[in-house]
Amino acid sequence: MRLTKDLAEWFDQRLQLGKPLKETMQHPVPRSTASWAYVFGSASLTVMALQFVTGICLAFVYVPSAGEAWTSLQVLNQQQSFGWFVRALHGWGSNFMVALVLVHMVQVFSFGAYKYPRELTWIVGVFLLLMTLGMAFTGQVLRFDQDAYWGLGIGASVIGRTPLVGAPLVHAMLGGPIIAGETLSRFFSIHVFIIPAMLIAFVGVHLLMVLKLGINEWPMPGRIVKRSTYLKEYHELTHKDGVPFVPDAFRKDLVFSGVVILALVACSALFGPFGPKGPPDPTVVQTVPRPDFFFLWLYAALALLPPQMETLLLLVGPVLAIGFLIALPLISGTGEKHWRRRPFAVLSLLVIIVSLAAFTQLATYAPWSPVMDAWSSTPVPPKLLEGRSAVERTGAVVFQAKQCRNCHALGGEGGQRGPALDSVATRLTADELVRQVLQGRGNMPAYGKNLSPAETTALVAFLKTLHPSNQAPARDASLVGVVAAPQAPPKAPSP
């Protein structure tokens, strides 16, 4: 013990860091901030540090070469001791980090912590969010599989919509005319050197400001932030009713970080690493590219945006969104902090959260995409074929063979691009079905050139059988009036 103390003193005499460190750790913070609501920033920092560690470990084995990256991922997964686990930690760590940063941001916004004098802390935080998302996207590219390849294609297509400088931007992003070796090298450099360096610098500034300006106190309704009085009020809060950051506030940070790391280890051990999916060979066109979880909302938005406004929204939307986030503390830097007195802020936050969640949920089953193999892999439900005539059954074959199933579901299976057809006969008459199939309308292509008259007849005969047994098929009122009148009245709906 004596030796340890001597050694510590020897170092401290030279470094002279002991006193400032102690002062920093024990700086007084408002008693109200020693709360479980204040643990998400420190947990993000913890996960970021772990990402640095696992990332450096991965770089020991990973080869950033378009021809070999995928193989090196296989080696990591299959041969390298614990390679799969380090990959899992890094992949899950990425998800954890994005999630924690978002929760941290929601908490900071709800508590009005971005207001005077912490405007710049928030703005730096916005850049940290962008860098975190940038790391997540570039990391997905380094997992150089089919999804990464086509994800880059989507990136290039979005950038290619920029007016005037679209082409040079595409080539600058790809590091050449196509997605290939230099593209991966470029993204490797961004993911491993450029953004991490910026992250370290920005996190440093972010933390420095938290120390200099103090942690935002728990807001109270009616306690208004004014530039003239806030600093004095905060000083009183911390010095009259404050607690030392270590250990009073730090306890919960410590516990929560431990929980987060345990959860990260558990997810990695139980669910394993992400991919890689098929090799990045563009000639394998049998692929259904999907982005990682935190970009699913964007994938949904790209499918659902009104096409006429798409380019405008793609190019201007992010600028507006980021611009608004940066301007937020400058626009509303004073006033009420408590959420009960900020109904518009709370409503906006809820709308954003619900929208992002809804888009993400939609993107998990992507109803706008044809199911590319439904026509050959999903059989027509047998009960739709029972007791049908030969022509009607032939129609069912045509229905499958012409890929109708890729966009239209039967019995809950098949694509959802177009409407499910289980009861189409109640909506459209035979003539309307013929017209819709041959000419198409709305989002449906015209099949006129690809169906023989016999196929059309059979297909429509099959479609006419698609109605619930207790519901009559649609009839053309004009024909019913002329043709049906002399006959016995058709089976009337039961009174």
Add this chain to the structure above:
Amino acid sequence: MPETIRKPEGIPEPSTAPQKVPRRQMLITLGIALNAVAGVLFAIPLAGYILGPSKREEIRKELSWITLGSLARFPEGETRLATYRNPFVRPWDGDTANIPCWVRRVSANQLQVFAINCTHLGCPVRWFPQSGLFMCPCHGGVYYADGARASGPPPRGLFQYDYKIEGGELWIKAGEVPTLATPPSQACAGPLRRCACA
């Protein structure tokens, strides 16, 4: 340290030596100027290095005629997948330099060569001969056999490569990823829709 040595020797304070001020000021100015020049000389090559790949003329030079093989591989009335090795290639590109495209042979000498990339956001479209449609797996774009947009979000028909038939082989002019900003040719399939065909 230097101050503690100088002061006992009675050397005048720097600010009290009038003829030295311009020289010291001049050194600062010179230092700034030298570093500025050095910085520019340092930065220009770096910018050129990073932005090099975006020089359009350079890439246009790399665009070249590539053979897709014997014309006999593409029967009349059918649409088939063809692949070629990109002319602009690095030794470590691996499979990524193998680029697919769809070849539709309309008649003996009339063809259409479509880029694999959907004009919406570049996903690989798949040909379904039974229904005569190209379908995109990403956002639901669909095209007719002649490449015209059929439905979904694509702003135009499929991109087409310029082609020629020489020595019984099919050649296309290719070499860069097709996007709205970098269409491989001026050819435009189908009627103009929402935005002009490039």
